[in-house]
Amino acid sequence: MLGAGGGTSSYEEIESTDLIVLWGSNARNAHPIFFHHLMKGVRNGAKMFAVDPRRTESARWADVWLGIDVGSDIALANTIAREIIAAGLTNDEFIRHSTSGFDEFAASVEEWTLERGEEVTGVPAEAIRQLAHDYATAETAQLCWTLGITEHHNATDNVLSLINLALLTGHVGRYGSGLVPIRGQNNVQGGGDMGALPNKLPGFQDVTNDEHRGKFEAQWGVDVPAEPGWHVTQMFDAMERGDIRAMYIIGENPAQSEADSRRTIDLLEGLDFLVVQDIFLTKTAALADVVLPAAAGWAESDGTATSSERRVQVMRKALDPPGEAKDDLDILSLLAAEMGHGWGMPTAEEVWDELRSLSPMHGGMSYRRLEELGGLQWPCPDEDHPGTLFLHGWLWEDPLPREPAPFSSVEWAPPIDPLSDEYPMRLTTGRRLDGYNTGVQSGGYRSPIATGGVIDLDPVDAADLGVSDGDVVRVTSRRGHIDVVARHRDGLRPGLAFMAIHWPDDADVNTLTLDAWDPKSGTAEFKATAVRIEPVQR
Amino acid sequence: MLGIPDSRWHGGERTAGGDRVAYGGFHRAAARRHLLLPALHALQDAIGWVSHGALNYVSERLDLGPAEAYGVATFYDLIATEHAPPVVAHVCDDIACLAKGASRIVDELEAALGPAGEHGDAAPWKRSPCLGQCEKGSAAFIQCAGASARSIAPVTAEQVIDIVTSGSADDAVAPTTSAQDRSDLRLLAILDDEGDMGLYRSKGGYEGLARALEIGPAASVAEVEASGIRGRGGAAFPAGIKWRAVTEHEGVKYVVCNADESEPGTFKDRVLLEGDPFAVIEGLTIAGVTTGAQQGYLYLRGEYPVAFRRLSEALESAREAGLLGPDIAGSGRTFDIEIRRGAGAYICGEETALFNSIEGFRGEPRQKPPFPTDAGLFGRPTLVNNVETLANIPAILRDGGAAYAEIGTAQSTGPKLFCVSGNVASPGVYEVEFGATIRELIELAGGVDGALRAVLIGGAAGSFVDASQLDMPLTFEDTRAAQLGLGSGVIIAFNESIDMHTIVARIADFFGEESCGLCVPCRVGTVRQHESLVRISEGGDRAAELEILDELDHVLRDASVCGLGQAASSAVQSAIRLGLI
Amino acid sequence: MIEQRISPPKTRIDVTVDGSTVSVPEGSTLLDACNAAGADVPTLCYLETLTPINSCRACVVEVEGSRTLVPACSRVAEPGMDVQSDSDRVQRARKSVYELLASAVDLSLAEPETVRQMERYDVDPERFGEGWHRTDEVKIQDDLYIRDYDKCIMCFRCVAACGPDAQNTFAIDTAGRGLNSTIATEFDVSLPESACVYCGNCVAVCPTGALMFKTEYDLRTSDDWRPDDQHVATTVCSFCGVGCNLELHVQDNRIVKVTSPMDHSVTEGHLCIKGRFGWGYVQPEPD
């Protein structure tokens, strides 16, 4: 699938592109340095569209902001696709040469007229039309997204629906045109690259592929299971069924980060044995039978991380870890020794060199080159290779060297936590500029702009509820309730409220959210919760 | 000023659709930024200052950071960012007025009203650099919250005290008089049309435009080239070269009339704008239709309220007469002119600073190249000419460039206005053909009052000459040969009663006050120059100070970004050479 | 791949610097040309990652045919230009520029390069006599960075970094005019009340120590800032997936400030609040 695995483009491309669509992403806050590149593009003349339920700090820079209903992304994408087709703005040559399944796809979006799109997304038809036409007719265009797209129960479909747009218009595989998912954490990309996915080995090699697996088995001298494993949400289901009785968690805080945290904690507590390896005594670690104190990867040990433009970069140890804390790699090696496997104590670079011998796309990335060149973008098969600026250039080759890229017909489904008289408001979540995930790390410095855990309300809603700026409100969802300080905020609209995820101790928003997850990617539904808000008498 | 906000996102009412879509962003903000200075003016005019809340509102409406808007507001002397009294008087204490006793007025005001204010504070009166009313002998510019600004010249201390205590003022400008017989003058022939289009047309007005439209751009540019006219704004650059360069560019372009006249001792542009606005408008219109610009700007000194009113009326009559707008004189050509008011900053007369000022940025000059003819206002090719330069254009087109070139000398063609002030019997604007000497001009103005000590030619950025140089012809070539500059046509005579230390120090102070602050040589050097002159007049080590001044002269001339810093030591050095200080 | 980036090879032009001819790509500045020729041209306001602001005039050179000296940092080289990078006239102007600055502001913490150039031109801050000197209180308004405008040379780098060249936040701008101008928030409100988002990009570009990490300021105040005991480790920010390089400056096993390499394509030296200041969690507060 295009766009899976890694962003197709480099940051520098957005600086000279003609059109930028920022979809479900408040990059100005969540990915500020990516936004620097984006702003260079805007200043160089690129037109910018923002698609987001809120008029965020990022959306304010857009020529046009489309304020969609939470969870209507697919409806919007399908409407745009329908309009591009209906207006005859498709790149027919590209579709014929480089894609498959167009007719079927065209039929699947036929119902998505501008009127239908407006009805479902809430965005005026004219604005949708404008986005469709400008995207289709731009010389080059970058379509960028982040968690607003992927933290939904239908995350994979969301992404597929965006890829369809690139395939319709040929906005992929050329300098300046591409699909750009910006990752939430510094090494999500790297984790995927390294095979931290249920169905992959390092370098996106398939566990089900005998040849791929064989290489690893030969190197490691063990059998690698040929069956895909479970992703996080499936693991919790397995715990619920009793299929998982013990767990070893490294550097995750599911007790606070998972949607529906009450259920998560219950399940973790119900395990026979829980090991947590972390740099903090997190809420999850507090539930563990054994806690292994780890060094902070980015400052207290050597290693690599891969960025959203597929750039692999070396991280060097700056500090000695505190107390008994150890490098993750050392902990694993020591454990392996205990378990009777003599790995010795390999350095990060030695492990990396083994990886390079097994994962072709990393082959040319020696530590020396990575440090000299400020990182390299995969694929980089050998030491003479300069790294790869953008992916999928093959789509433009003649003859096409691979199977054409398939369109995917994607059905829109409304958010699975429906609004009702009892839960009439839509609560969506996201990041603030100075916060990070569950706030364990970002709580460690004194940010002058920290808001603490608050809920942002539209002034109209606040007035209806009789809530002044600074009042405490009770927010109730179908799963639980929390009390939290309310703040009047521009950028919302009546019926839409927003909370950041960084202050679970003030206000644990995941008490409210839903554990429905995307069956394809395993991401849970964080973005669309139905709630009721009431003032609390103090 | 900013119009009704078009959405809730820019300070307007909420609508259901507006919750779902917003048009805005960088490009729109960039396209609207030029409204910043007019918006600040509007606040200043209405309320007398720009409060924090007001600044925030303007910033929101224009999608600007409040710090940016604040940076622009605090750049200008006429925009107050602190609670100011409803009426504030800016009283000239600059060199021409000093020669006529301005220090007395200043002393009396200090005694009655307390010390003069500094930028941004709440004092009811401030010292002002030259207000362009030098021939009147004294001058004040009055800002009135809720009413339009006023000029008063000549002015007395009693008048100022009365105005700031009573809180109201009317214009009280003595009429522009001239001791010259105007019957066969060219530029000053009509000084009283005051916006009377019929009078202007009865004397050949708009025939130049008609001819320009008839012969087309290429031939019109050729006429300007043939006329040999050089710019009258101070830099003396051949106008034809600029006209050709802009005309040859493709795409959107602009023409700008530089009416920021702030060079101390200069008031000729004001006299033209107040007395004969159509000549300037016609000149700019010819520039527009010739170069292919559809929009012209007239950047008018903020302290010229009378000119503002007359020009506004004249523009309106020109539009009514079809001489501006979508179809100029039936030619199918579109051209219109907008007045932009300056806000009290000498530097904004420098052409690139002027662009920044119009565009809504701080009025700091830009690095040249690129030159305005390639990348000027809004980054587009731009023709900038001085008021007087443009006032010559109608005649050049009407009578032909060759006929114009007959006037004056071979290298300095045409008629020229001189602003004669200081210790002369009849200060005023005098028109001569290039070639007249300093002595002749002083005589036109009735001769020196008392014994002549020195003459400043060219303005604060110019040089002093003494009695031995009075027979120098005032042409570009002769003044250049004498290593002086004609500048903007200033002649200020000082007699023996004047303390030249005070005059020279005031010039140095002027540059310190007016430096935009962008570049180090000028920002710090101009102030160091003033300090050194003060030390000299207080009896400091003269030899050491002269060394300092010499060193400053070098770095100012050689390393300043723009003409302000490059000329800031010129008058001082000439005063030293002549032994005036 | 059929369509890689299309950038036609740039034509090169020849420029003479101090008598020898150098060839530089079209569009290069005179500074590029001087550097290519090995000439030692000082700069103060110029920074590779920012649009030349052209304010300090330390970089002026002499160009044949030009009435005034021209700033090397921002003047685009034209074929055949004849440049003197260190003529008497140039030396005289540079010396004065540094002396004027040194006479008005506190350069005690200026970059080593500035100190070197000041020695090179035998700078005497006293030469222009006693006079106006900047006197500002140190602004300490939060725990992240301080502003000491006594040391500010008005190079405007911070304004460019906060504004159009990188951060686009516009929390600070030049206010006032002439020698009294300063870098300020609107109405001089405190930073936490301003639009500042604490990216610290202004701090990173400030050449004089006018803007400084609070950690550095505190250590300096207690006389415990020991550059010789510091080491720098380059790593990748942990807070999001953009992949910004961080240079952790470490003294006594504690991070004392964070920078990012200017020549790295991802950050160009810029960071956000998390990368710049969010390291606290790897080190507990000192007592």
Ligand SMILES: Cc1cc2nc3c(=O)[nH]c(=O)nc-3n(C[C@H](O)[C@H](O)[C@H](O)COP(=O)(O)O)c2cc1C
């Ligand atoms: C500090 C400074 C102030 C200036 N002020 C004015 C002014 O008030 N009016 C003007 O016409 N030109 C002024 N100039 C000159 C302009 O930059 C420009 O040369 C002129 O407007 C061009 O018009 P001209 O060619 O018709 O003279 C000034 C230049 C400098 C350096």
Ligand code: SF4
């Ligand atoms: S010379 Fe003076 S006015 Fe001109 S740019 Fe420099 S500081 Fe500003």
Ligand code: SF4
């Ligand atoms: S920290 Fe960032 S936002 Fe704040 S003033 Fe500095 S550059 Fe601007």
Ligand code: SF4
């Ligand atoms: S604070 Fe620093 S970066 Fe900003 S203008 Fe002053 S010296 Fe330059």
Ligand code: FES
């Ligand atoms: S008006 Fe006073 S000096 Fe010109």
Ligand code: FES
């Ligand atoms: S470095 Fe060139 S002007 Fe400052």
